[in-house]
Amino acid sequence: MEHLPLLSAVCVLLLTCAASVGFFAGGPAAALGAATGVLIVTVSYSMSTLVIAWADTVRPALLMPLGLLTYMLKYTLLGIILAYGVSTDWPGKTALGLGIVAGVMVWTGVQAWWMYGRTVGK
16 A cells, blocks of 8 residues: 555656647547546556455455456456447547556556565665
8 A cells, every 4th residue: 555645646647648648639538538548547556456455454365356356347347438438439539548558557667666666675
C-alpha cells in the first residue's frame, strides 16, 4: 500500500497529459477517451491493490482467491468496455484504447521502479 500515493499522483499527471494530447490530436472526444482510458486503469489497479492489502491483513489465506477474483472481474469489465467501445462510432474510441495502454505501461513501470528502489536500492 505504500506505493499507492505515488502511483496515484503519477496517474493523475498521466491523465492530464493524455487529455491534453488527445485534445490536440483529435478534439474533445479524443481528450475524453484518453482521460477515461487512464482513469479506468487507475481505478482498476487501485482496486486490486486495496483488495489484496485488505485480504492480507484480514486473512492471508484469502489472498490468492480474492486476488484472482479481483483480476477476473477487472479484466472482464475491461473486455466489456473495450468490446462496446469498438462497436460504436464514437470518435474517442481509439484514444480510449491508447489511454488504457498508456495507463498500464506507466503504472507497471512506476511500480517496478518503486519496488526496485525499495529492494535493491537499500
